[in-house]
Amino acid sequence: MTTTARPTTAQDVLAELHARQGADLPVHGGRTLAYVYDSGLAEVDRVGREAVAAYAGSNGLDPTAFPSLLRMENDLVAFAARLLGAPDTVVGTVTSGGTESVLLAVQTARDGSPQVTRPNMVIPATAHAAFHKAAHYFGVEARMVPVGPDFRADATATEAAIDDSTVLVVASAPSYAHGVVDPVTELAALASARGIRCHVDACIGGWVLPYARRLGRDVPAWTFAVDGVTSISVDLHKYAYAPKGTSLLLHRTPALRRPQLFASAAWPGYTMLNPTMQSTRSGGPTAGAWAVVRTLGDDGYERLTADVLEAVDRIVAGATDIAGLRLVVTPDSTLVALATDGTCDAFTVCDEMTARGWYVQPQMSYGDQPPTIHLSVSAATLGAVDDFLVALRESVAAAVAAGPVAVDEGVADYIRSLDPAGLTDEDFDGLLAASGLVGENAEGELALPDRMAEVNAMLDLASPAMREALLLTFLDRLSRPSRA
Ligand SMILES: *Cc1c(COP(=O)(O)O)cnc(C)c1O
16 A cells, blocks of 8 residues: 555554554564564563653754753663773763664774874674774775684784774674674773774673673673773663664763764854764654663563573574584574575575564675574563474474575576676666566565575675675665655
């Protein structure tokens, strides 16, 4: 159904909204193992949603006009500061998400070293793509350092990559793709010895690892307790189980944060004064996060962490027991990466899981690593772990029976040979149609495939540059208004 300009009652609009939402992945139930994080606690959810609604119209742009938002922001930063072993000098900001926190960490490092004309940052190859986005936006070269065989950053290779133009050294706690924590102590020491900033990207682990440690788990040091760590990003909309739209960026001192703050009086309107990339900032996400953190408190998070880690342990034990599957590396936190042996392929397993009501995320091959299956496990998944393992076992069996997804040799050679720089828009359109990624339904509307294995297998053969170019065309074609 398309939206018309005809007025509609609120009741009808909401009914239509909920009907449309039926096409999406479920955000509750713990069966969606990427993109969403479910505490499984209805009360926590309700409190978060009501707080978002109460503040949906409020604007964090001017803290003097909406002082309650400033108080909530400072409360969240104070909570995180305690969690992350920060000194009394620590300061922080609520951002819209992990990517914005990472962007600002890079921008702040760049602008904190104005004397460097061609700045670079040294990042492990496993760092989140948000750092590549930051490189792209801010003209900071991303020097990628291959990780060791354990998928953790290699301190020796990092040291060799640092030079006089390095403004930032990056570590993950943990990395998204493999779920392991980098050797932060070593990396931060390298940076600190040269007077360089060290950012720890704890977007996905920052609200879990401190509780894991309290629960007696073996967690390597990675917080502000480590000398030389200058900033940390931690997402509230991941494992703080807050509604979408909040992350925190903390800096060890106000001086380190200073270049993040922006003011402009160079126009006839109000003096713009912003700590983030946004200017008008909805109060909704901040209030939602504050309400959830306030409801759960330390005890609540400790319990949720115990639950999610138990779920991870059981998934790891169960998955390694399934012939055809292997664990890529023992996880340090709540993220699990699984690979298949030659009897089946990861993409088909993902499709088979979808058919059984589970969403697991395919990860393409990278360097000499094969495609993998990513799981971001939630506390709510604990109650469904047995179901999950049954579905996984069945999915692998179905994928083995089907055999590894095959791409025609001729097509494979062709895709491998393509250079995106030499292709026109029409070429990309043709390739998209040929890939099966976009088709048309009977009404001539854009239609997405139900099964992704063939498409993913084809994308997996393309060079990273080619895959990026194809998916950009895909996004461009998806994002078109219907004028019918
Ligand atoms: C999720 C994530 C990000 C990006 O966060 P968004 O909220 O998706 O913008 C950055 N780093 C890591 C390690 C992440 O897991």
